[in-house]
Amino acid sequence: MAHRLAERSDLESPLKPPTRINTLLELSAPVDALSLLWRAPALIGAPRGDGRPLLLLPGFRADRYSMWPLKGFLKKLGYRVYDWEIGRNDGDVDGMVEAVAPQVETLAARCGEPITLIAWSLGGAVARELARLYPDVVREVITFGSPISGGPKYTAVAERFAESRTLDLDAFEQDVLARNKIGFSQPVTSIYSKSDGVVGWSASVDRYNDQARNIVVDGKHFGLGVNASVWRAIADTLARSD
Numbered sequence: 001m002a003h004r005l006a007e008r009s010d011l012e013s014p015l016k017p018p019t020r021i022n023t024l025l026e027l028s029a030p031v032d033a034l035s036l037l038w039r040a041p042a043l044i045g046a047p048r049g050d051g052r053p054l055l056l057l058p059g060f061r062a063d064r065y066s067m068w069p070l071k072g073f074l075k076k077l078g079y080r081v082y083d084w085e086i087g088r089n090d091g092d093v094d095g096m097v098e099a100v101a102p103q104v105e106t107l108a109a110r111c112g113e114p115i116t117l118i119a120w121s122l123g124g125a126v127a128r129e130l131a132r133l134y135p136d137v138v139r140e141v142i143t144f145g146s147p148i149s150g151g152p153k154y155t156a157v158a159e160r161f162a163e164s165r166t167l168d169l170d171a172f173e174q175d176v177l178a179r180n181k182i183g184f185s186q187p188v189t190s191i192y193s194k195s196d197g198v199v200g201w202s203a204s205v206d207r208y209n210d211q212a213r214n215i216v217v218d219g220k221h222f223g224l225g226v227n228a229s230v231w232r233a234i235a236d237t238l239a240r241s242d
Contacts, residue, residue, distance in 0.1 A: 003191070003233040006205060006214035013202045017154045022197035025220060032223025039228035046232055047239035049078035052139070053111040054238075055104060056083055059121030059145070059225075063088045067120065069226050070234070074118075077235060082107060082115075089122055091161070097129045104130060105137050114139035118234060120225050121145045121199065124190075132184040141184075142237055144191035144217075145224045147199045151176045154203035180208040189213045189237045191230055196221045213237070 036043070054074060056067040064083035071081045086099045107115050116139045117127035124146025131138040147154065152161040153169045162169050188211065192204035198221035206212035215237075217229040224230050 002229045003215050003217045003236075006216055010202070010205055010214065010216070011207055013205070015149055015154050015200065015202050017158065017200045017203075018156050018197045022195050022220075023156045024197070025195065026197040026222050029220040029223035032219045032227040035219075035228045036226060036231075039232075042232060043073070043228055043235075046077060046235035049074070049235075049238060051078055051080060052113065052116060052238075053080045053082065053107055054116045054118055055107065056081065057100070057117060057119035057123030057127050058084070058089050059119075059123050060089050060091055062120070062123075066225055070118070070231060073231050074234070077238075079238070080111065089126075091122065091165075093122070093125045093129060096126045097133065100126060101130060101134055104134060108137035116140040116142070116238070118142045119144075119146060121221065122147065124148070125151075128184070128188070129179070131186050131188070132179065132182060135184060135186065138186055140187040140189075142189045142191070142234055143204075144230050144234075145193065145196055145199055145204060145221050146190065147203050148180065148190060148206055148208075149173075149176065149203045154200035156198050183209045185211075187211060187213075189215060189233075191215045191217055191224075191233050193217050193219045193221070193224065195219065196224075198222070 058066045074081045119127040124143030127141045131141045151172045153173050190206045192201050194201045215233045219227040
């Protein structure tokens, strides 16, 4: 499949928002769904799951239904896959962490083991905070197209997001940096695309956790949830987890 580990130069690249060309090219995101057709043989060969529980977290302004294609794939591999239960992602990361944490704790108790979190875009910020604040019930974090550095600052919607919430982007970036420096101990993987037109790819690189794996794929931000390379990268990551 077309995914690879990031090179050192990616981890050291300056933080930048997506280019205008990449943002305009988000209109081609449906092509990612079509890639499932011609890459189906490689997906069929994805490693089987071990039945561990997974919780899926959607991106900004999306709900659980946006994750259902991926959910179906992971269930076929043999994992126990759950949707989050708080409706639409409204952009309030701290509020969503508080709302989702009880579900994660309940799932972990019911399943008898910590939960792996798999998240798209801003859902990744929620997943990472859950891992940091609730280490006993979060086994692993896998994100794709997620803004890890800078909060919304290095996204295509930075100014609009800041205006809607009366947010100081520079101050918020420093808050995010402070949280990232604390880090967490669980396995963490960030999947990103250099043609992402919503989140600047350099902001999706995990530069903070020594155990982090960064994986590069091809695709547009709005198509990552139905991107065959993303699906295979997730399957391969789950299969190698300790």
